[in-house]
Amino acid sequence: MPTFNLLDLFQGITTLISAEPLILFGRLGLIVLGGVLVYFGKKGVLEPLLMIPMGLGMIAVNAGVLFLDPTTATHIVAGSAPAGDPNVAAELARQAATGHAPGTLFMSPLVEKTEGLMYLMQVDFLQPVYTFAFSNGLIACFVFMGIGVLLDVGFVLARPFLSMFLALAAELGTILTFPLAVAMGLNYGEAASIAMVGGADGPMVLFTSLTLAKHLFVPITVVAYLYLGLTYGGYPYLIRLLVPAKLRGLKMPPKPVIKVTSDEKLAFAVVGCAVLCLLFPSAAPLFLSLFVGVAVREAGLKYFMAVIDGPILYGATLFLGLLLGVLCEASTILDPKVLILLVLGIVALLLSAVGGILGGYAAYFFSGRKINPVIGIAGVSCVPSTAKVAQKEVSLVTPDAIILPEALGANICGVITSAILTGIYVTLIPLLR
Amino acid sequence: MKNLRDNARYWIIGIALAVAGVSANRVFAPHLDTRPRAVVALAGELVALAGLGVIIFGINRRLRLAGQAANPDETSPPENRTISRNPGHP
Numbered sequence: 001m002p003t004f005n006l007l008d009l010f011q012g013i014t015t016l017i018s019a020e021p022l023i024l025f026g027r028l029g030l031i032v033l034g035g036v037l038v039y040f041g042k043k044g045v046l047e048p049l050l051m052i053p054m055g056l057g058m059i060a061v062n063a064g065v066l067f068l069d070p071t072t073a074t075h076i077v078a079g080s081a082p083a084g085d086p087n088v089a090a091e092l093a094r095q096a097a098t099g100h101a102p103g104t105l106f107m108s109p110l111v112e113k114t115e116g117l118m119y120l121m122q123v124d125f126l127q128p129v130y131t132f133a134f135s136n137g138l139i140a141c142f143v144f145m146g147i148g149v150l151l152d153v154g155f156v157l158a159r160p161f162l163s164m165f166l167a168l169a170a171e172l173g174t175i176l177t178f179p180l181a182v183a184m185g186l187n188y189g190e191a192a193s194i195a196m197v198g199g200a201d202g203p204m205v206l207f208t209s210l211t212l213a214k215h216l217f218v219p220i221t222v223v224a225y226l227y228l229g230l231t232y233g234g235y236p237y238l239i240r241l242l243v244p245a246k247l248r249g250l251k252m253p254p255k256p257v258i259k260v261t262s263d264e265k266l267a268f269a270v271v272g273c274a275v276l277c278l279l280f281p282s283a284a285p286l287f288l289s290l291f292v293g294v295a296v297r298e299a300g301l302k303y304f305m306a307v308i309d310g311p312i313l314y315g316a317t318l319f320l321g322l323l324l325g326v327l328c329e330a331s332t333i334l335d336p337k338v339l340i341l342l343v344l345g346i347v348a349l350l351l352s353a354v355g356g357i358l359g360g361y362a363a364y365f366f367s368g369r370k371i372n373p374v375i376g377i378a379g380v381s382c383v384p385s386t387a388k389v390a391q392k393e394v395s396l397v398t399p400d401a402i403i404l405p406e407a408l409g410a411n412i413c414g415v416i417t418s419a420i421l422t423g424i425y426v427t428l429i430p431l432l433r
Numbered sequence: 434m435k436n437l438r439d440n441a442r443y444w445i446i447g448i449a450l451a452v453a454g455v456s457a458n459r460v461f462a463p464h465l466d467t468r469p470r471a472v473v474a475l476a477g478e479l480v481a482l483a484g485l486g487v488i489i490f491g492i493n494r495r496l497r498l499a500g501q502a503a504n505p506d507e508t509s510p511p512e513n514r515t516i517s518r519n520p521g522h523p
Contacts, residue, residue, distance in 0.1 A: 158496055160489040255500070261436050264492050271448060271488060275481050278455040420482075 011066040015102045019065075019330075026330030027062040034058030034325065037226075046229035047385075049314070050321040054225070057106075057325020065102050065329070072123055073101035076108050079116020106326045109135075109218065126326055134323050137210055139316045140203035141289040146313025147203075147383055147415065148293015149305055153268060154260035155409035156416075162363060162371070162406065167413035169359025170379030173198025173352030174421050181344050186337065188432050189213040190220075192425040194341055197224045198348030199418035200231060200382040202320075207286055211426050218327045219338045223345040225324055231382050232389060235353060239393045242357045243373055247364070249397030250372040252406065266298040272416075280423025287419060352380050356410075371406070378407035381414030436495060443491020447484045454481025 008014065016024060037055030041048040068076070073096035095101040107126040111117055121127045133139050156163045174195050181191030189212035196208045197220075205224040209217035239248070273291035277284040296304045327333070360376020374394050378387040387407035394401050437444065458477030462470045 157489055157492045160486075160493050164486075260492060260496065263437055264440075267437060267444070268488060268492070271444075271451065272485055275451045275455060275485060279458060279478055279481055 012063050015065040015067065019102070022334060023330050026334045027065070030062045030328055030330055030333070031059050034062070034328075037229075040229075040233075045233045047232065049317050050225060050324075051229055053318055053321035054325035054328075057322045058328045059325075061104055061106050061326045061329045064104050064106070066104070067099055068096070068101050068103040070097055070099045072120070073097075073099070073103060075116040075119045076103060076111055077101070079111035079113040079120070080108075081110065081112060102331075104326075104329065106329075107323075109327055109332060126323065129319055130323055133319065135210065137207050137285060139320050139323075140206040140210075141285050142312050142316035143203045143320065144286055144289040145293045145308050146316065148290040148295075149297050149309040149313070151290075151294055151297075151383065151412050151415065152408070153265050153294055153298075153412060155405055155411075156413045157260045157265065157268065159406055159409045160413075163409035163413035164417075165363065166356060166359045166376050166379035166410035167381070167417040168379075169362070169376060170352050170356030170381070170410070170414055171199065171417055171421060172355025172358075173348035173350065174418070176351050177344055177348040178425075180347065181340075184340050184344065186340065186344075187213075188429045190216055190337070192429050193217070193220045194223075194344045195348055196418075196422060196425065197227060197345045198352040199414075199421060200228055200349060200352060200380045200386070201415060201418045202228055203286065204418050204422045207283070208422050208425055211282065212429050216335065216337060216341070219333050219335055219341050220345075222324055222328055222333065223338075223341050227345050227349050228382055231349065231353075231380070232385050235377060235380075235386060235389050236393055238350075238353050239357070239374055239377055239390070242354070243360075245397050247372070248374055248394055249401060250364075250369075250394075251398060251401045252372055252403060253370055262298040262300065266295055269294040269298065276420065276423065280420070280427055282426040283419060283423035286422065290415070290419060349380075353377055356380050356386075372401070372403050375403050375407045375410055378410040379414045381411060381418045383411050383415055384408065386414075387411040440491045440495050443487055443494070447486075447488035447491065449484070450487055451481045451484030454478065454484060 016027060019027070034055040034057070037046060037051045037058065039055075040046040041051030041055060074093075077092050077096045092101070105124055107124045107130045108116075108120050109130060111120055117127070117131055121131065133142075175198075177195035177198050178191050181194050182188065186194065193205065193209035193213040193216065196205045199205070202221075202225050206217070206221050209220040213220060269291045273287055273295075276287045280287070293308060296308060356376040356379040357373060358376065359379060360371070360373035363371040363376065364373045372394060374390045378390045380386045387404060387410070390407045391402075391404045394403050454477045456477070457480065458474050462474040462477060465473055
């Protein structure tokens with residue numbers, strides 16, 4: 001009669017107990033962190049659309065580890081890039097063959113070979129979404145398409161130089177974090193990927209890290225989205241710290257109501273898309289996605305708008321959150337470089353915010369003290385969170401002061417400058433190697 | 434379309450600059466040695482982006498002129514300014 005071990009019934013607990021201490025505490029910590037993300041998402045401190053599926057995915061993937069059957073485990077081990085140490089590779093192969101390899105039935109992000117992928121797509125329920133929509137950047141492009149539909153480039157065209165100046169100033173973190181990261185031991189690709197967190201644009205970070213640092217894209221993207229969630233909660237304090245109340249409440253002089261026609265916006269989208277794609281072909285999928293959204297909006301294609309800013313944007317956001325959460329399995333995310341990434345990510349976002357506010361101050365002085373310096377932070381391209389944060393902080397001091405049009409102009413321009421910087425990094429880094 | 438026609442000068446100059454910049458960056462630069470290639474490629478990028486800047490400047494100029502023509506003496510109060518819908522997304 002075969003022996004029966006009660007713990008085989010509860011493999012989540014068995015795999016937890018039998019794991020190395022680092023993985024054990026990592027899994028427990030990530031389960032708690034997942035709960036924290038759900039809580040702060042519900043409270044509105046972090047972006048709920050992303051944090052609630054992400055937090056729940058994080059909990060489920062770290063709780064739902066089991067011993068994989070030998071066939072599945074062998075496909076994972078054989079399909080992944082070989083481990084550097086031959087002893088480790090042999091041990092993994094032995095565990096897989098004896099049915100003692102831990103894993104999940106969510107997905108296997110490290111598998112690269114076609115045969116393994118084809119097998120796993122029939123086993124892991126999120127593997128098809130991951131393989132066909134996430135690892136090739138499709139989800140990032142879907143989100144960007146949605147952003148394009150929500151953007152009104154008229155805000156940029158109405159105040160082009162102010163918007164461009166603030167957007168450039170708010171890329172300080174994206175530019176300065178790169179040499180900092182290299183100095184801290186990251187290679188150029190990794191450094192550029194983490195520097196993009198300063199652009200505060202999730203799809204850009206995802207796209208850059210998938211292109212330049214695929215081995216680290218999981219921790220980089222997770223760090224980026226965690227920190228982007230913090231912009232809504234943390235930036236108001238930074239604004240209060242750096243801009244005195246008297247300046248925060250500054251009313252800007254009223255401007256006449258002027259309208260950029262949809263023809264002009266559509267023509268600009270066509271020319272802009274063509275020029276940027278010609279200059280930066282590596283980032284062309286992102287430019288196309290952004291400008292197709294803008295073009296659909298300006299051409300008045302209501303059915304397409306309804307599809308893009310509804311099912312496509314929110315469907316992509318749901319699966320992005322879920323996949324990011326599921327990618328946070330302790331054995332995948334616990335890389336020695338994660339601590340460096342955590343530090344550099346927050347440095348990049350802080351520098352960008354400070355750069356934006358400094359840009360706001362420069363605009364304030366150059367305009368003869370007419371422009372509210374708070375709009376500088378809206379140059380950080382987390383659309384539309386930073387523009388909303390700026391308006392909210394101004395309204396707290398002077399309830400009838402309206403800066404949202406100017407802030408949105410800088411915000412939208414920030415998306416375009418971030419895309420340009422992505423193009424520059426993605427084009428230049430392979431040449432530097 | 435009338436606005437585009439009235440402003441055609443800026444659109445034509447902007448597109449011409451952008452095409453010149455892109456040509457320098459993508460057509461001429463790859464045939465040069467390393468150092469001149471980097472210089473021409475960078476200059477091409479800047480010229481192409483300046484072309485987009487010229488188009489933006491043209492649109493902005495038209496808006497200013499239209500605003501002045503519509504309200505020669507006064508400007509509208511801030512509460513009348515257009516603000517787009519602002520749905521949240523990540």
